[in-house]
Structures are given as C-alpha cells and as structure tokens.
Amino acid sequence: MKFAFLKPLLEIAVVLLLVLGALRWVTSLFSKRTHVYQVTAARQMRLLFWPLLxxxxxxxVVPAVAMGGPEASTFEWVLTAGFVLFTLAxxxxxxxxxxxxxxxxxGTVLVFQPAENRLEVYEAEQRVAFERRDLVKVERVTCRARRTFWVKYDYLRLHLQDGRVVVLTSLLADLEPVAVFLRNLPSDNQQKTWCWV
Structure with a gap:
C-alpha cells in the first residue's frame, strides 16, 4: 500500500494525545486555580479544534481525487470543489x-479575582490604569448562531470615562464571570450572528 506508514503514525498520535490528556488532568488536580488569563495554546486549541478538523x-479530499487515478472526471472535481467550499464556509x-x-x-493579560474585587488589564506588559468607577459602560456581544463553529467567540468592550476602550475577547478566558462581576454597571448586551470586533 502507498500509505502503510500512516497507520503507525496515527496510532502514535492517539497514544500521545491520551497520555498528554491524562497528564494534564492529573496536574490539574494538584494545581491552584489561576486568576491570570492570557492567550495560551491550550485555549486556542479548545476554540480551534472543530474548525480545524x-x-x-x-x-x-483534494489529494485523494488528484491521486485517485490517471484522470479524474470533471464531475469528481466539481464534487471535490463543492465539498472544499462547504467546509470553508x-x-x-x-x-x-x-x-x-x-x-x-x-499581548493582553487579564487579572481577575472577583472574591478580592480585582479586575486588571495589562497590554504589552503595561497596566491599563482604570478603576471600577472609571467604567462608563460595559458592552457584551455574544453569538446568536448556536450551531456554528464560531459560537464560542464573544467579546467585552469596557468603555472608560476618558474615551479609551478596552477589548477583552474569549481568546483570553470565559467572559461570563467577568460580565457577571460587572453587572451593576451600565451595560449593553447584544447578540450577533458573527461577533466581529
């Protein structure tokens, strides 16, 4: 077979994935819950798993059709192009x-400890100076399209008195606890089909 080497590689990848998952679970039992959130590879993979799959x-499908035989029919190429466009959509x-x-x-770091009434944002390792009283409005945008791959992408915009806007996205952390923490401030909750900032 042409691709006989793929089976052992896939088996090794599955075993490696299971071992790494088990190690992560065991270490999470003994680790202290973090209050510092930033863009991490684990968070990115959690959001990107289904879209990348x-x-x-x-x-x-493209290499399969291209290597399938001496000549692939036009119909096969049309079906392949349709499938690729569908998955891209x-x-x-x-x-x-x-x-x-x-x-x-x-380059953003969010320090969030609701028990200590602490919410700090750092951009490029510099603290964005604001207090809770400096927040004029909290804009929360969530996804309305529930059965899509981009449903977990949402964001918060913190509007400050001096006109600055601090944007926190779901790539940093789950934003629901932050929105609950800021619930007493004037807020604008929106639902959009696609949460583009």
Whole structure:
C-alpha cells in the first residue's frame, strides 16, 4: 500500500494525545486555580479544534481525487470543489474571528479575582490604569448562531470615562464571570450572528 506508514503514525498520535490528556488532568488536580488569563495554546486549541478538523476534512479530499487515478472526471472535481467550499464556509468564519481576536489580545493579560474585587488589564506588559468607577459602560456581544463553529467567540468592550476602550475577547478566558462581576454597571448586551470586533 502507498500509505502503510500512516497507520503507525496515527496510532502514535492517539497514544500521545491520551497520555498528554491524562497528564494534564492529573496536574490539574494538584494545581491552584489561576486568576491570570492570557492567550495560551491550550485555549486556542479548545476554540480551534472543530474548525480545524472541518478544514482538514475538506482539504483531505483534494489529494485523494488528484491521486485517485490517471484522470479524474470533471464531475469528481466539481464534487471535490463543492465539498472544499462547504467546509470553508463552515470553518472560515471561525478562523477569521480567531485571527482577529488574536491580533487584539495577543499581548493582553487579564487579572481577575472577583472574591478580592480585582479586575486588571495589562497590554504589552503595561497596566491599563482604570478603576471600577472609571467604567462608563460595559458592552457584551455574544453569538446568536448556536450551531456554528464560531459560537464560542464573544467579546467585552469596557468603555472608560476618558474615551479609551478596552477589548477583552474569549481568546483570553470565559467572559461570563467577568460580565457577571460587572453587572451593576451600565451595560449593553447584544447578540450577533458573527461577533466581529
């Protein structure tokens, strides 16, 4: 077979994934809950898993048709192009949102401890100076399209008295506890089909 080496590679990848998952679970039992949130590879993979899987499934058809035989029919190429476009339509918006959120919050660190009434934002290792009384409005935007790959992408905009706007995206952390923490402030809750900032 042409691709006989793929089976052992897939088996190794599955075993490695299971071992790493088990190690992460064991270490989470003994670790202290963090109150510092930033863009991490684990958080990115949690958001990108299904879009990347769909994109991989769509793109995997192209080599199969190209290597399938001496001549692939026009009908096969049309079906392949349709499948690739379908998977791009499913995963493309989530990938675009991910890149946009990453450019916004790549250098952002959120320190959030509701028990101690502490909410701090650092951008490029510099603290964004504001107190809770400096917040004029909290804008929360969530996704209305519930059965899409980009449903977990949402954001908060903190409008300050001096005109600055601090944007916190779901790439940093789950924003629901932060929104609950700021519930007594004037807020604007919106639902959009696609949460582009």
């Amino acid at each position: 769909a994109l991989g499934a769509g793109l995997s 499913l995963s493309g918006p989530a990938l675009l949102l991910h890149v946009r959120y990453w450019t916004l919050n790549e």
